Amino acid sequence: MSNQHAETTAIEARNIVKQFAGHTALNQVSLEVKRGEFISLLGPSGCGKTTLLRILGGLEHPDEGAVLLSGKDVSGVPAYGRNTNMIFQQLALFPHMDVYNNIAYGLKVKKLGKAEIKKRVAEVLELVQLSDYSNRSISQLSGGQAQRIAIARALVNKPEVLLLDEPLSALDMQLRLDMQHELKRIQREFGGTFIFVTHDQNEAMNLSDRIAVMRSGVILQYGTPSEIYERPVDSFVAKFIGDTNLLEAKVIESSGSKLIVECCGRTFEARNPGAAGVGSTGHLSLRYEYVGLGESAERCDNQLTGKILESVYGGASIRYKLDIGGGYELTANVQYQPGNPIYGVGQEIALGFQREYALFLDDSREA
Amino acid sequence: MRTKNVSFKWVLYVAAILICLFLTLPLLIIILTSFGAGTSSVFPPKGFSTEWYSHLASQKQFGQAFVNSLIASSGATLLALVGGTLAAMAILYYPFPGSGVLKAFFMSPMVVPKITLGVAYLILFSKMHIAGGLFALILGEAVTVFPFVISIVGSALANLKPADREAAADLGAKPLRVFFTVTLPQLKISLLMAGAISFVFTFDQVETALLILRQGSYTLPIQLFIYMEKWQDPTIAVVSVMMIVFALLLFFGIKVALKSAPAMEKMLGKK
Ligand SMILES: Nc1ncnc2c1ncn2[C@@H]1O[C@H](COP(=O)(O)OP(=O)(O)OP(=O)(O)O)[C@@H](O)[C@H]1O
Numbered sequence: 001m002s003n004q005h006a007e008t009t010a011i012e013a014r015n016i017v018k019q020f021a022g023h024t025a026l027n028q029v030s031l032e033v034k035r036g037e038f039i040s041l042l043g044p045s046g047c048g049k050t051t052l053l054r055i056l057g058g059l060e061h062p063d064e065g066a067v068l069l070s071g072k073d074v075s076g077v078p079a080y081g082r083n084t085n086m087i088f089q090q091l092a093l094f095p096h097m098d099v100y101n102n103i104a105y106g107l108k109v110k111k112l113g114k115a116e117i118k119k120r121v122a123e124v125l126e127l128v129q130l131s132d133y134s135n136r137s138i139s140q141l142s143g144g145q146a147q148r149i150a151i152a153r154a155l156v157n158k159p160e161v162l163l164l165d166e167p168l169s170a171l172d173m174q175l176r177l178d179m180q181h182e183l184k185r186i187q188r189e190f191g192g193t194f195i196f197v198t199h200d201q202n203e204a205m206n207l208s209d210r211i212a213v214m215r216s217g218v219i220l221q222y223g224t225p226s227e228i229y230e231r232p233v234d235s236f237v238a239k240f241i242g243d244t245n246l247l248e249a250k251v252i253e254s255s256g257s258k259l260i261v262e263c264c265g266r267t268f269e270a271r272n273p274g275a276a277g278v279g280s281t282g283h284l285s286l287r288y289e290y291v292g293l294g295e296s297a298e299r300c301d302n303q304l305t306g307k308i309l310e311s312v313y314g315g316a317s318i319r320y321k322l323d324i325g326g327g328y329e330l331t332a333n334v335q336y337q338p339g340n341p342i343y344g345v346g347q348e349i350a351l352g353f354q355r356e357y358a359l360f361l362d363d364s365r366e367a
Numbered sequence: 368m369r370t371k372n373v374s375f376k377w378v379l380y381v382a383a384i385l386i387c388l389f390l391t392l393p394l395l396i397i398i399l400t401s402f403g404a405g406t407s408s409v410f411p412p413k414g415f416s417t418e419w420y421s422h423l424a425s426q427k428q429f430g431q432a433f434v435n436s437l438i439a440s441s442g443a444t445l446l447a448l449v450g451g452t453l454a455a456m457a458i459l460y461y462p463f464p465g466s467g468v469l470k471a472f473f474m475s476p477m478v479v480p481k482i483t484l485g486v487a488y489l490i491l492f493s494k495m496h497i498a499g500g501l502f503a504l505i506l507g508e509a510v511t512v513f514p515f516v517i518s519i520v521g522s523a524l525a526n527l528k529p530a531d532r533e534a535a536a537d538l539g540a541k542p543l544r545v546f547f548t549v550t551l552p553q554l555k556i557s558l559l560m561a562g563a564i565s566f567v568f569t570f571d572q573v574e575t576a577l578l579i580l581r582q583g584s585y586t587l588p589i590q591l592f593i594y595m596e597k598w599q600d601p602t603i604a605v606v607s608v609m610m611i612v613f614a615l616l617l618f619f620g621i622k623v624a625l626k627s628a629p630a631m632e633k634m635l636g637k638k
């Protein structure tokens with residue numbers, strides 16, 4: 001391994017396999033996170049996010065594979081020997097200590113001076129906006145306050161890698177946005193590496209440099225939010241991040257990245273992100289906002305007509321559900337400004353979409 | 368309707384008072400006897416005097432026996448607390464084939480007749496050349512109270528959250544430090560409870576002590592037993608009263624300790 005690699009990679013998982021009583025929780029998972037990067041693990045419940053995080057933190061040992069911290073193999077190093085800190089899904093604040101002693105715990109283990117400990121605890125309490133709570137007992141905290149104390153307890157140690165297991169899930173919307181902002185700021189300021197587990201795709205999109213989308217023990221795609229949004233590797237990722245129309249499709253003509261697919265009883269031009277050849281079956285993924293209505297449909301590569309079934313006003317945009325014949329439906333999300341036309345239910349309308357935005361996702365990719 | 372309720376309430380009161388009397392009457396009789404003036408324990412006592420209390424001062428063997436009892440009970444309790452907690456942790460944290468059987472084995476002194484255990488100890492400790500002394504008694508009684516510790520501390524241990532220990536390890540604490548800063552503090556109350564029960568249980572243990580102790584290391588119950596075989600004066604009652612007072616002090620001591628446990632924690636934690 002080159003030196004350069006060790007300098008830029010903060011933590012890396014290589015071909016991790018983990019089984020629980022015959023059930024495979026992680027299957028050949030590899031993940032590489034650069035120093036100072038903020039990445040999210042995103043996926044449905046039970047897909048192995050927590051398990052991966054615990055393996056990175058040394059709380060669980062993989063059956064196969066290795067974990068590298070700053071290029072050094074730490075597979076044999078227990079949690080207390082790794083410079084990583086975890087914010088637990090169940091928080092795990094010590095019930096027999098007050099807030100101050102919970103936060104000071106890691107610093108006391110490191111044998112820091114009393115004055116130094118006091119100063120750093122006060123700083124981090126201010127950061128999570130709970131300065132007056134130093135002497136509270138843990139049972140006297142609300143769910144959101146407890147989460148913020150758990151964040152403080154990990155942050156105060158300035159770890160090389162911070163592992164966050166859904167730390168914002170108990171917060172109300174406003175506090176959640178504030179904390180997202182704070183987390184991002186904290187991460188920029190001390191330049192730490194954050195690995196953030198979440199169910200919430202918006203949270204992942206807003207915070208992350210890169211997102212790893214997981215399903216049943218494997219990472220399906222690991223890339224920047226725009227890569228994942230614009231070029232999902234399969235229909236699961238496409239549906240999990242953002243809203244998309246998924247239509248069954250079959251390739252009937254292929255030339256480079258341009259495809260002609262049979263879909264909804266018609267033919268459309270579509271983009272080929274992979275190597276799908278003639279005869280492959282899969283789904284056409286068409287994001288709601290890429291469907292144009294009325295005038296904006298006129299210049300599109302694919303044009304058809306539909307009947308409005310439903311229209312939902314959403315302030316900045318309007319969402320239409322359209323019947324395109326043959327029992328097929330499409331959803332379109334149209335930017336709205338006062339003065340723009342609003343189409344009524346039952347109205348016949350032209351609709352269209354560009355080849356560039358209609359992704360053909362090959363089903364054979366999925367296991 | 369209302370009068371019926373009221374009269375029923377009185378029935379309950381009377382019943383409660385009768386039960387209280389039934390429970391405390393023996394103690395009351397002991398207390399009254401101890402203030403008797405005669406040379407024999409009779410009830411009702413003839414006259415009132417505190418002469419037997421002053422007489423007790425000259426009976427040095429009771430003081431010695433009390434100290435012996437204290438040593439034996441404290442020793443056995445400590446031994447059982449340390450051993451029992453470790454055993455409970457081993458069974459819970461590192462389950463191995465047969466750990467259930469091991470637990471049942473540790474609980475078995477609860478059902479084995481004490482006198483059988485006593486005979487077994489006598490034979491074993493004689494072979495080890497420690498029979499007759501307090502050390503032998505401590506070993507023997509620790510085994511008898513082991514089940515209390517295993518069950519009380521064991522169930523408290525099972526209720527602790529594993530994530531707390533993981534969090535401590537994640538914050539850099541090695542296993543020993545995790546034990547002393549996270550596990551042990553959360554077991555404090557159950558340790559106190561198991562300790563109190565063990566102490567009280569061993570304090571008036573007769574069967575084992577009677578078999579394995581020799582003169583000079585007699586504990587209080589044995590000393591009383593031996594004294595009673597020779598004399599029938601109210602000294603026995605006086606010693607019993609002292610034991611009642613001691614038990615009450617112990618009881619209230621534990622209550623106070625339990626009540627102030629969170630307060631003490633705060634005091635220690637803050638500094
Ligand atoms: N200690 C364990 N023993 C047995 N099975 C486990 C254990 N821990 C996790 N699993 C299983 O492994 C799989 C992955 O669990 P994991 O906790 O990593 O999911 P997750 O992605 O964090 O889910 P969530 O979003 O609900 O927290 C699940 O099927 C779970 O049942």
Ligand SMILES: [Mg+2]
Binds near residue numbers: 049
């Ligand atoms: Mg989880």
